[in-house]
Amino acid sequence: MTFDHELTLISQTVKEDEIGNQIPVETRKTILCKVKSVGRSEFYGAATAGLRPEIVFVVHEFEYSGEREVEFEGERFKVIRAYRGGMTRQGSKLAFDEMELTCEKVGTDG
Numbered sequence: 001m002t003f004d005h006e007l008t009l010i011s012q013t014v015k016e017d018e019i020g021n022q023i024p025v026e027t028r029k030t031i032l033c034k035v036k037s038v039g040r041s042e043f044y045g046a047a048t049a050g051l052r053p054e055i056v057f058v059v060h061e062f063e064y065s066g067e068r069e070v071e072f073e074g075e076r077f078k079v080i081r082a083y084r085g086g087m088t089r090q091g092s093k094l095a096f097d098e099m100e101l102t103c104e105k106v107g108t109d110g
Contacts, residue, residue, distance in 0.1 A: 003032040007057050008071040009064065028071075034058035035072075038102060051080050052104045058085075064099045069106065077103035 009029045014022045036056040038046075046053045055077065057070065061084065070077050081102040 003034055003058075003060075005033050005035050005057075005072070006030055007033040007059065009059075009067040010069040010071060010076075011065070011067045012069075029063075029067075031059060031063045036100070042102065046080070046102075053080060053102045054105055055103050057101045057103065059099050059101060061097055061099045064101070070101065070103060076106040078106050079103050 007030070009031060011027045011029075013025050013027065015025050017023055034057070036058060038053040038056055043053055055072070057072065064082070066082070068079050070079060079101050081100075083100040083102070085098055085100050
């Protein structure tokens with residue numbers, strides 16, 4: 001599986017204008033990712049907690065900074081679980097180099 005899909009990581013910060021009003025500001029960063037399906041047991045386990053996982057994005061760990069929302073193919077998703085996986089050997093030690101982001105669509109409450 002290769003990193004051949006574009007994913008936009010979205011973070012939010014709050015800035016103040018000249019009179020002190022707090023204004024949310026989005027920062028976007030586009031990276032490459034792999035796309036996976038949500039596993040059956042993970043899907044049903046999350047559903048019991050009221051979550052609706054729909055897709056898993058695999059990203060390089062060094063590119064992910066804890067963003068809670070992403071955009072993929074024009075749709076916005078909320079990160080409901082970030083999992084460190086994909087170990088590789090670097091010299092004599094193991095290193096984690098991938099993060100799995102399990103996501104649900106934003107605004108899916110019918």
